[in-house]
Amino acid sequence: MIEHLVIGALLTFLVVIAIGIIVLRDLLAAVVLLGLYSLVAAGAFIVMDAVDVAFTEAAVGAGISTILFLGALSFTSHEQKPRGNDSIVAAVFVVITGALLIYGTLDMPHYGSAASPAQTHPELAVRFIERSAGEVGPPNLVTSVLGSYRGYDTLGETVVVFAAGIAVLSLLGLRRRGSPGNLPPEAPGSAPGLTPVPAPHDPAAETSGAIDPATGPRRYARQRHRVLQVVTKLIVPFVLLFALYVQFHGDYGPGGGFQAGVIFASAFILHGLIFGLQRTRQVMPPSVVRMLMAGGVLIYGGTGAVTMLLGGNLLDYDVLAHDPLHGQHWGLFAIELGVGVTVTGVMISLFYAFASRRSDDREPARDADGSTPTGATTGAGGTPRAGDASTPGA
Amino acid sequence: MFAVATIALLVTMVLTLARALAGPTLFDRLLAVNSFGTKTVLLIAVYGFMTGRPDFLDIALVYALINFVGTVAVLKFFELDDLGSGVYQEDDY
């Protein structure tokens, strides 16, 4: 009973939030509400027993996707322009479609019905629940279905994630200049070129409250968010540790490669948000991130190749060890690792791609010859900058 | 006992949601969303106990973390309109 109450309440929240997203004109507020929407949806997933999905939705929907939207918004205006005319046509169309779909649901099996076709097909849920412990091993059925029964599919998904990462990199430009690998280590405190504010640090001006119109809000931003820095320093190691726990505990509880990868990336994203991209790039150079992206797919595909070389089918882990169950265990470990590595790499590189694009223009380039940058700063209006940063490494 | 806590949390979520939708400033929304996240964390914990499987508390941990990351990201974006530059860079670091 209380279960239905919780579900009903959370679903109603979702509808209210969705209406809020429609109405709000401020895109930033809409993005914030979209994060809330994902959070509520993830809560509802837990009540509906989908713990692994809730895990992923919470990490992806509320975290990474909010950050990606913010990254895109930083290039564009925060307001959508008012439009009126087409809304009525659209509303009529949407209401009619919705009514038809609701008419269609009247024949659907009711929520929680154990007799619905999805629950009774002998080769699907029934088989997974009854025989997976003997055929694959892990108590977490989601892991065993994901990794073993549907191993091909997961390979495909991993490749899609990898391909999306490549696509974003090619759209937003691989950043070659300023790669920290070529940089001399910076003296603490000097941080040349990290910030766009030309004036050196001046504590008196800092606290005087004078707002320099030339530097504007950027001047504010140089404030000491020391609390955030200290807390971030404290939290990031725990987050990394927790990601490893999620990665390797995924057989026994909710978790696995997808979730761990996203959480691992979140730690670096948090670091990048607080300490600046430049510092995060020193910790996690983009070249390493690209290697992670490809390496994970390589691990996954390599596992498939090994099983074929050992005489089995592609991704048939039984042949990996003398005992099929042990083989499954090794196989699952390997492919979860592959998934985790790829997802980590792709998520971090997405963050780098979106966050670095604007900073590129402002930061002095560090080419090998030490020449100054050619990219001009862009005004707030966002004048077109066709192609100037799209081929940085060429 | 857990049912009481669940209902209390749901009621508070309604109130928080009202604030998130009403605004008026972005900070109000952000405060409400952040607070909503904490309530979700508590709801998951309580719900785990209520259904007798408190081994899913890991998820609540992720919520606490992601909530923080999201809030910081929006704040930083609001301050600087940008995610990448070293906004929170300490000058005398």
Add this chain to the structure above:
Amino acid sequence: MFDWLVWLVSWALILGGCLFIVAGGIGLVRMPDLFTRLHAASVTDTGGAIVLSLGLIVQAVFVFGSAMAAVKVLLILFFTLFTAPTASHALAKTALLSGQVPVGADGRPVLDSPETAARLARSRPDEDAR
């Protein structure tokens, strides 16, 4: 006897937590401006979380007999206690920097201008008096 005690303590803690949480929620709706709402949210995020989590820990140890669950609740509490106040702090600071002026009980701003608010946010703690 012991069961009864556990029951009493966990009920008291969980109910107390609910009280904090609902009070915070009401405050979040009824308070007049952002900075007072921050107070209300903190009642939920820290006060409510601490008390409710303690109740859950009592339940985990004595009723479910699961030390793991207790440790996880403790970790969640630890995490929440770090992140929630930090987020509130950052929120308040950014709001001040962007020129949000706190409003007093009589409905009038307590600072004369957004610039004062921004200056206040940028000062070090020992310079607050200025």
Add this chain to the structure above:
Amino acid sequence: MSQLVGLYNYWVVIVLMMAGLYILIARYNLVKKMIGLGVFQTSIFYLYITMGKVDGGTAPILLEDAPDTVYSNPLPHVLILTAIVVGVATTAVALALTVRIHEAFGTIEEDEIKAIEAAEPEA
């Protein structure tokens, strides 16, 4: 009444789906469209998870000492788990395209882009 309780989930899914669709049709801002797509996408996740739930069931993580436990269907969970991660990856691609569109046209309002394209017919 039993219709309401039994089908409420589906109806909410449809309402959310339509909300997303409405944003996609009626809003011209490309980022807003992406937000609408996110709403739509999550409603689909919801549909799948709803179909996997079994009354009285518990999460599909096997308990050692309880052979009679009813578990919810793990298959929709697997499908949606991967779909979420793929969804965010494709969202990222779409947002990257939006950024490039903004660089090329100086706007992300669909009708303004069309107007600019109409003004310059040669590709």
